[in-house]
Amino acid sequence: xxxxxxxxxxxxxxxxxxxxxxxxxxxxxxxxxxxxxxxxxxxxxxxxxxxxxxxxxxxxxxxxxxxxxxxxxxxxxxxxxxxxxxxxxxxxxxxxxxxx
Amino acid sequence: xxxxxxxxxxxxxxxxxxxxxxxxxxxxxxxxxxxxxxxxxxxxxxxxxxxxxxxxxxxxxxxxxxxxxxxxxxxxxxxxxxxxxxxxxxxxxxxxxxxxxxxxxxxxxxxxxxxxxxxxxxxxxxxxxxxxxxxxxxxxxxxxxxxxxxxxxxxxxxxxxxxxxxxxxxxxxxxxxxxxxxxxxxxxxxxxxxxxxxxxxxxxxxxxxxxxxxxxxxxxxxxxxxxxxxxxxxxxxxxxxxxxxxxxxxxxxxxxxxxxxxxxxxxxxxxxxxxxxxxxxxxxxxxxxxxxxxxxxxxxxxxxxxxxxxxxxxxxxxxxxxxxxxxxxxxxxxxxxxxxxxxxxxxxxxxxxxxxxxxxxxxxxxxxxxxxxxxxxxxxxxxxxxxxxxxxxxxxxxxxxxxxxxxxxxxxxxxxxxxxxxxxxxxxxxxxxxxxxxxxxxxxxxxxxxxxxxxxxxxxxxxxxxxxxxxxxxxxxxxxxxxxxxxxxxxxxxxxxx
Amino acid sequence: xxxxxxxxxxxxxxxxxxxxxxxxxxxxxxxxxxxxxxxxxxxxxxxxxxxxxxxxxxxxxxxxxxxxxxxxxxxxxxxxxxxxxxxxxxxxxxxxxxxxxxxxxxxxxxxxxxxxx
Numbered sequence: 001x002x003x004x005x006x007x008x009x010x011x012x013x014x015x016x017x018x019x020x021x022x023x024x025x026x027x028x029x030x031x032x033x034x035x036x037x038x039x040x041x042x043x044x045x046x047x048x049x050x051x052x053x054x055x056x057x058x059x060x061x062x063x064x065x066x067x068x069x070x071x072x073x074x075x076x077x078x079x080x081x082x083x084x085x086x087x088x089x090x091x092x093x094x095x096x097x098x099x100x
Numbered sequence: 101x102x103x104x105x106x107x108x109x110x111x112x113x114x115x116x117x118x119x120x121x122x123x124x125x126x127x128x129x130x131x132x133x134x135x136x137x138x139x140x141x142x143x144x145x146x147x148x149x150x151x152x153x154x155x156x157x158x159x160x161x162x163x164x165x166x167x168x169x170x171x172x173x174x175x176x177x178x179x180x181x182x183x184x185x186x187x188x189x190x191x192x193x194x195x196x197x198x199x200x201x202x203x204x205x206x207x208x209x210x211x212x213x214x215x216x217x218x219x220x221x222x223x224x225x226x227x228x229x230x231x232x233x234x235x236x237x238x239x240x241x242x243x244x245x246x247x248x249x250x251x252x253x254x255x256x257x258x259x260x261x262x263x264x265x266x267x268x269x270x271x272x273x274x275x276x277x278x279x280x281x282x283x284x285x286x287x288x289x290x291x292x293x294x295x296x297x298x299x300x301x302x303x304x305x306x307x308x309x310x311x312x313x314x315x316x317x318x319x320x321x322x323x324x325x326x327x328x329x330x331x332x333x334x335x336x337x338x339x340x341x342x343x344x345x346x347x348x349x350x351x352x353x354x355x356x357x358x359x360x361x362x363x364x365x366x367x368x369x370x371x372x373x374x375x376x377x378x379x380x381x382x383x384x385x386x387x388x389x390x391x392x393x394x395x396x397x398x399x400x401x402x403x404x405x406x407x408x409x410x411x412x413x414x415x416x417x418x419x420x421x422x423x424x425x426x427x428x429x430x431x432x433x434x435x436x437x438x439x440x441x442x443x444x445x446x447x448x449x450x451x452x453x454x455x456x457x458x459x460x461x462x463x464x465x466x467x468x469x470x471x472x473x474x475x476x477x478x479x480x481x482x483x484x485x486x487x488x489x490x491x492x493x494x495x496x497x498x499x500x501x502x503x504x505x506x507x508x509x510x511x512x513x514x515x516x517x518x519x520x521x522x523x524x525x526x527x528x529x530x531x532x533x534x535x536x537x538x539x540x541x542x543x544x545x546x547x548x549x550x551x552x553x554x555x556x557x558x559x560x561x562x563x564x565x566x567x568x569x570x571x572x573x574x575x576x577x578x579x580x581x582x583x584x585x586x587x588x589x590x591x592x593x594x595x596x597x598x
Numbered sequence: 599x600x601x602x603x604x605x606x607x608x609x610x611x612x613x614x615x616x617x618x619x620x621x622x623x624x625x626x627x628x629x630x631x632x633x634x635x636x637x638x639x640x641x642x643x644x645x646x647x648x649x650x651x652x653x654x655x656x657x658x659x660x661x662x663x664x665x666x667x668x669x670x671x672x673x674x675x676x677x678x679x680x681x682x683x684x685x686x687x688x689x690x691x692x693x694x695x696x697x698x699x700x701x702x703x704x705x706x707x708x709x710x711x712x713x714x715x
Contacts, residue, residue: 008286008310015279022272031268038275045282053289061233061291063672065278068240070669072271074662075244079263081655082254092268095261098337098404127701134708 007048014041026092028083032076039069112169115162115176118155118184119224125151126217133210141209145199145552148213149192152220156188166584168230172292175230175364179585182432182577183227183360186439190352191220193443196556197450198345200549207252207343215252216349219245223357231292232281235361239277239325242357243270246350250342262341269324269334277321283314297369305373315370315377319384322366325358326414328384329391336395339407340460344453347403348446351410352439359417359435367421367428368586374424381422382513389415389520397527402449402462405527406442409486412524413438419513420501425586427504432578434501437485437493437567444560445482451475451544451553459542465534466541475544476535478561483528485564488521493567500575659711670699 018041021034043062050058084090113120125148133144162181169176194216202212222241229235247270251263285291287310288299305311320331327335339347366377392412399405417434420427452468453459469476485492488499498521502514534541547554567574677684677692684691706712 004286011282015275018275019272022268028264028268032271035268035271035275038272039278042275042278042282045279046285049282049286055289057233057291058285060676061285063676064233064237066672067669068237068244070665071244072240072274074666075247076267076271077658077662079247079251079260079267081658082251083260083264086255086257086260095264097258097261098340123698127698130705131701131708134705 004048004052008045011041011045011048014038014044028080028090028092031092032073032080036069036073039065112176115165115169115174115180115228117161118159118188119221119228121151121155121158122217122221122224125155126214126221129217130210130214133213136209138206138208139203141202141207141212142199144209144213145195145202148217149195151217152188152192152195156185156192159184159188168294170230172230172294173234174228175293175585176228177584178577178581179364180228180360182581183356184224186436187220187223187227187353187356190349190356190439190443191216193447193556193560194345194349194353196552197348197443197447199552201343201345201450201553205253205343212249212252215245215249219249219349219353223353223360226357227360229361229364230294232284232296232365233291235365236274236278236281238357239361240274242354243274243325246346246354249346249349250338252346253343256341258341259343260341262338265334266338266342273321273324273331276317276324280314280317280319280321283310283317285314287311287314293365293369297372300370301372303372307376311373312376315373316380318365319377319380322358322362323384326355326362326417327411328414328418329387329411332388332391332411335411336404336407339410340401340403344403344446344450347407348443348450351406351446352442355410355414356435356439359431363421363428363431363582364585367425371425371586378422378424381418382510385415385418385422386513386516387415388412388418389517391415393520393523393527397523399527400462401460402465402531403460405462405531406445406449409524409527410442412520413486415520416498416501416517419505419510419517422513423501423505423508423510426508427501428582428586429575429579430497430500430504432582433571433575434497436574436578437497437564440560440563440567441482441485441492441494444478444557444564445486447553447556447560448475448479448482451547451550451557452542454542454545462531462534463540464542465531466538468535468541468544470539471541472544472547475547475557478557479535480532481561481564483532485568487525487528491565491568493564493571496568496571496575656714663706663711667699667703 015038018034018036018038021037022031025031025034043065046058046061046065048058050056050061080090083095087094089095128151129144129147132147133141136144159181162176162184163178165176165181166178167176168174174180195213198207198212198216201207202209219242222238222243222245225238225241226235227238229238247263247267250266251259253259281291284296287305287308288296290296290299299305300311323331324334339351342350366381370377389412392408392410392415396405396408396412399408417431420431420434449460452464465479468479481492485494488495488497490496498517502517505514505517673695674692677688681688
């Protein structure tokens with residue numbers, strides 16, 4: 001049996017890659033993909049813990065997270081499209097109408 | 101044989117009746133409004149208002165009940181009822197502000213009002229959550245709809261920008277919250293709040309690294325949602341760019357729901373491991389108060405100024421959380437006063453606003469007292485309450501939180517908070533001075549043609565004074581609400597009889 | 599471990615068949631490359647424009663509608679597995695779930711999201 005530590009470490013590494021992607025990359029679409037990566041890392045953690053505890057909760061949560069991620073993707077891409085129509089850009093550094 | 105027992109899930113419908121009403125209303129508005137012209141959406145708004153009122157009446161029925169429903173997914177107590185009622189009030193005010201605003205700005209009514217209702221659903225779910233995953237679902241139902249609401253003026257570049265910034269940072273913070281939930285699940289072996297409370301209270305957990313990392317991640321996730329420094333950078337831009345009624349709804353509704361879940365999870369269920377997170381919240385509270393107030397001083401746009409002011413107020417609330425369980429009732433009371441005050445202030449901003457940019461600068465408030473004495477008077481009430489001047493609700497709330505924190509020995513934090521209140525007086529009074537002692541500014545158009553907006557301003561002003569002058573019943577209900585969530589741990593997971 | 603034995607055999611057989619077919623093809627198949635053959639393949643039509651050009655937003659709308667309704671259906675799989683056990687109660691619950699999805703579909707239809715023109 002694969003130790004839980006391995007799976008949790010993998011999940012943490014993927015999560016960290018996602019976080020780094022959001023922080024480093026400036027293309028909105030790539031940032032969004034990195035966020036999805038973070039959510040999938042969490043899914044992995046939920047499944048690993050759920051299977052170790054022998055409880056269904058972990059697996060059921062993953063269903064909900066997947067659905068929520070799909071809804072988020074639909075809304076996020078919609079917002080990105082309306083930005084692109086108005087501004088012809090998908091670059092985070094170009095969004096500077098408001099600055100303190 | 102099936103792995104679960106259907107009979108063990110206690111289906112008690114009464115506590116979720118308000119949620120059902122809001123859901124059905126949201127779908128009805130969506131379908132009824134498809135053929136309605138964007139400039140004639142008032143009818144949809146009134147339908148929304150009526151269904152929120154019905155949900156409000158049903159929510160009153162939960163008061164005094166105590167237990168869990170749906171296999172622990174829903175907490176039924178006065179805490180959830182308190183927050184659901186305040187959230188519904190905030191939503192009703194938002195609809196009153198939106199009635200004319202939405203029609204004038206050609207905001208698609210079916211989408212606008214049904215998204216509003218769906219986000220109210222998410223907020224109420226967060227307030228009534230009995231396990232971490234329902235908190236997550238409520239949070240996402242609320243957030244995803246508010247992302248769209250922030251960008252609902254599709255042709256407006258600022259509205260677009262607000263939506264994308266809120267979306268990216270909101271989704272980012274959701275990842276942290278969810279990871280925190282996963283780690284707490286790993287540490288305690290359950291996602292239900294009652295059992296988590298019992299597992300932590302038994303003391304067997306100690307400083308389990310999974311638990312510590314999970315609590316940290318959840319602080320980050322909630323910190324983003326309540327716009328605490330250093331997780332606040334989205335708030336000013338989003339508040340400025342979003343349509344003003346949506347800004348009011350975000351500043352009040354989202355904050356209420358986020359604090360409802362934050363308080364329930366941390367001050368009730370994580371209370372026994374307070375040593376792990378109270379110091380962190382101490383630092384965040386100090387940063388949030390100071391950062392919010394200092395940057396608010398240099399703002400020239402009233403929506404941005406109110407955004408930083410909202411950050412600062414989140415700091416005072418976090419101070420209460422850092423000070424521990426005893427200040428729980430004070431936080432709830434403070435949130436109640438903050439709700440009316442902020443909704444009122446944003447209503448006045450809408451009254452001054454005209455299509456486009458005009459009316460959002462603080463300089464636009466110049467000479468308002470001479471032209472519209474009542475409107476200026478109401479704004480003065482809200483600003484004084486935000487500053488914390490007696491006898492407004494804001495004063496009693498601040499006094500209550502600070503004195504509870506002092507009782508528990510958080511002298512340093514209270515000193516920081518009082519100094520911050522002094523700083524905040526500067527920028528609130530700046531608007532007062534503009535209204536009463538300067539000339540110029542914009543004309544307020546057609547106020548008599550916007551009865552709902554006028555009613556919102558008036559009701560908010562009355563409530564701000566009433567709650568401040570006669571606070572006892574509200575303090576009592578806040579205390580009752582908080583204790584119903586935190587008291588009597590033994591029966592925390594008792595199932596309600598159908 | 600023995601439960602995985604049939605899976606391993608299936609994988610092995612599939613690998614062998616594909617490998618043999620590809621090898622035979624490589625050895626005895628005629629190879630006559632040409633300009634037309636190396637063009638991008640668009641289901642038999644002559645290729646039009648660059649593959650990196652912009653697409654109509656309608657494709658996106660259809661894809662999103664598919665995504666949403668496709669993902670929601672994952673909740674029906676666990677329900678279907680336990681249908682017998684859940685009985686009439688579970689059946690009604692699923693009907694309510696589907697009815698809510700139908701409201702979304704009805705809205706999309708009324709708003710014209712399903713019309714191509």
